[in-house]
Amino acid sequence: MSHLTVEQRYTISVMLAAGHSQSQIATTIGKHKSVISREKARNSDGRNGEYRHELAQRKYEKRLAEKPKKQYFTKEIQDDVKLLLAKKYSPEQIAGMAKKESFACVSYERIYQYIWDDKKQGGNLHTHLRNKGKRYRKRGSAKDSRGIITGRIDISKRPAVVEQRERFGDLEIDTIIGKNHKGAIVTINDRATGMLKMKKVSTKEAEPVKQATIELLKDWKPFIHTLTADNGKEFALHHQISQSLQLQFFFAKPYHSWERGSNENLNGLIRQYIPKKTDFNTLTDIDIQYIEDELNNRPRKRYNFETPLNQFNQLTNQKVAFKT
Numbered sequence: 001m002s003h004l005t006v007e008q009r010y011t012i013s014v015m016l017a018a019g020h021s022q023s024q025i026a027t028t029i030g031k032h033k034s035v036i037s038r039e040k041a042r043n044s045d046g047r048n049g050e051y052r053h054e055l056a057q058r059k060y061e062k063r064l065a066e067k068p069k070k071q072y073f074t075k076e077i078q079d080d081v082k083l084l085l086a087k088k089y090s091p092e093q094i095a096g097m098a099k100k101e102s103f104a105c106v107s108y109e110r111i112y113q114y115i116w117d118d119k120k121q122g123g124n125l126h127t128h129l130r131n132k133g134k135r136y137r138k139r140g141s142a143k144d145s146r147g148i149i150t151g152r153i154d155i156s157k158r159p160a161v162v163e164q165r166e167r168f169g170d171l172e173i174d175t176i177i178g179k180n181h182k183g184a185i186v187t188i189n190d191r192a193t194g195m196l197k198m199k200k201v202s203t204k205e206a207e208p209v210k211q212a213t214i215e216l217l218k219d220w221k222p223f224i225h226t227l228t229a230d231n232g233k234e235f236a237l238h239h240q241i242s243q244s245l246q247l248q249f250f251f252a253k254p255y256h257s258w259e260r261g262s263n264e265n266l267n268g269l270i271r272q273y274i275p276k277k278t279d280f281n282t283l284t285d286i287d288i289q290y291i292e293d294e295l296n297n298r299p300r301k302r303y304n305f306e307t308p309l310n311q312f313n314q315l316t317n318q319k320v321a322f323k324t
Contacts, residue, residue, distance in 0.1 A: 009053040009056045009060075012036060013051055016051050022037060043056035076104075080103075085129075088130075088272040091115070093301060093305065130272055149233070149238070149251065155259055158228065158248070162225075168316055170190065171189065172191060172262055173188045173229045174187050177204060181204070183281065185198055186199050186200075186213060187267055192311070194262065194302070194312075195296055196308070198270070199216050204232075206235070225247060225248065226250060230251070231251055
């Protein structure tokens, strides 16, 4: 049953004053006569019993404002959100996974509001976000000062099939640097499945980075096609990597990080576990493997909230047992 409008209350008021019956009024406004009876009982003047449309409307609006609101973001849902935030899930991932798996949740916008309210009250939920709640820095216009790597092949020459993200084996590579520029982590991801491989190296020099890359990808060697890097000098031995793994090695344009967007995104996710200024001497190979496993099993929006490991298994049809 729909609520009465201001116009209908006005009609009731006028017709009651003119002496019309409740049945006649109900017929005129298209309601059952019991609606008129309830309206008079609830919204008439309590002192003299007179029904006036403006008073009736105010009473209705007051009751509506004071009516308890349904609690959608319940304590149970809040506890679930806190648990998943602690596991480094983003609000979008939490809401998306809830929708996909049909369990109670709220929108990701509401989760963000919850996080900001918590922050204002001195809470720490925002520290679980990828950027700790900080704004992105705008891209600068600084010129590349790192020089040109000998024999580099520009990304413009990379096969067009790589952009389609339909086959396994088109990879991106980067390094994450430790506190005081000591130590590094080599990160490699597959563009189609999002699968990640990581390895800590003692220094961001070309030789250890080359060795780590070859070791990380030896299990995937028969199935990989391309590897794309930025213009860091740690990739100066790209020819040796290319020859050892029998793949094509390409370089993005300087300061075009979006050309390796998947790897940039993954590095941001890794920083949730390994914040900047972390002393890499405190990280063990077990720590690195744990982070790799966590991210390979975290649902992603781009895969309709399936995990990279699920995408990997679907794309490869589980014909080969890759080490993850």
